[in-house]
Amino acid sequence: MTLARPLALALAAAASFAVIPTAQAQDKVLNIYSARHYQTDEAMYDTFTKNTGIKINRVDADDAGIVARLRAEGSSSPADVILLVDAARMASADSQGLFQPIQSAKLDAAIPANLRATPTAEGITWTGFSTRARVIVYDPLRVNASDVATYEQLADPKLKGLLCTRSGSHPYNLSLFATVVERLGDAKGEAWLQGLVNNMARSPKGGDTDQIKAVASGECGVALTNTYYMARLIKSTKPEDQAVVDKVRVVFPNQGTSGTHVNIAGAAVAKHAKHRENAVAFMEYLASPFAQDYFANGNNEFAAAKGVKIDNPAIKAMGGDNFKAETVPLGVVAKNMTKVQQMLDRVGYK
Secondary structure, three states: OEEEOOOOOOHHHHHHOOOOOHHHHHOOEEEEEEOOOOOHHHHHHHHHHHHHOOEEEEEEOOHHHHHHHHHHHHHHOOOOEEEEOOHHHHHHHHHOOOEEOEOOHHHHHHOOHHHEOOOEOOEEOOEEEEEEEEEEEEOOOOOOHHHHOOOHHHHOHHHOOOEEOOOOOOHHHHHHHHHHHHHHOHHHHHHHHHHHHHOEOOOOOOOHHHHHHHHHHOOOOEEEEEHHHHHHHHHOOOHHHHHHHHHOEEEOOOOOOOOEOEEEEEEEEEOOOOOHHHHHHHHHHHOOHHHHHHHHHOOOOEEOOOOOOOOOHHHHHOOOOOOOEOOOOHHHHHOOHHHHHHHHHHHOOO
8 A cells, every 4th residue: 555655755744644544553565755756666565565464555755755654653654664765865864863773683684784874772673775986987089098087087176167966065075075084084075076066067957967968968977876877877778878878988986095986776664663673574674685686676777685796787888887885984085975065055066
């Protein structure tokens, strides 16, 4: 059963939100608020129900809508599991007290520590279940691969007038920037951000697909994108998309040093979950090889669980079937978000 689709974002509409009948409180049910909207997830949910007898009710919205709803509902919220699609967003919701810590030996064994929230004595508040890499796309007619082999090189003056990105404040960029600042330190990190601004071909705008197309059109020479945006273009049957793919190249940065930045799509148990045991069971299920395949392939991503490999031809085509990923804990990175946003303001990164 789907509770509400689409979900209104405004808090003013909270009174009209669907509510799960209290008679279901003792049933084998699980209420999920999800920012993921992929057809492949249906089979993942159905298999969980078949294996456990736990019926899934789901609300679909975007990340902001889910957070708004949780805040509006407070302790009366029926939500048990929250699915969001970025570590920065997970950390923001966590900082607002919308999640509760859990302890699970199965999750500890399956998911690398750097892809989860920083643990406390009470446990872990959120866990990544798929990853995507933030890669560099460049025009081989204008830029040498050796000049964009690292994130740090994007600030090199030789790339002046060539760089394109989406907004610096977008969570995808914030997560990357916070990681680089964690590695370089505050002073060098801010100088790097200033270098990016100095190299801009135009003011930041659009999404990641727009950056790829801007490189292909010649508006830019180099850009940042998440891997799944490139994978979608590779899989597309549209001639115009294939023309874009033919004109650009992909670099997985920092392979000789810290590794390529990865972000997550993840899950958490809601603060006021009424079916906590079912929620933990579902989280553990998401770490299984079967669920990992659906969870990752639904958005052309990589599996988060140790030892699980995803067979995706589009990922292989861009060289992503075997790359070195960075290991800076995303829980630590999340703590840098406010500081990095202040740096972006100071350097004029829009």
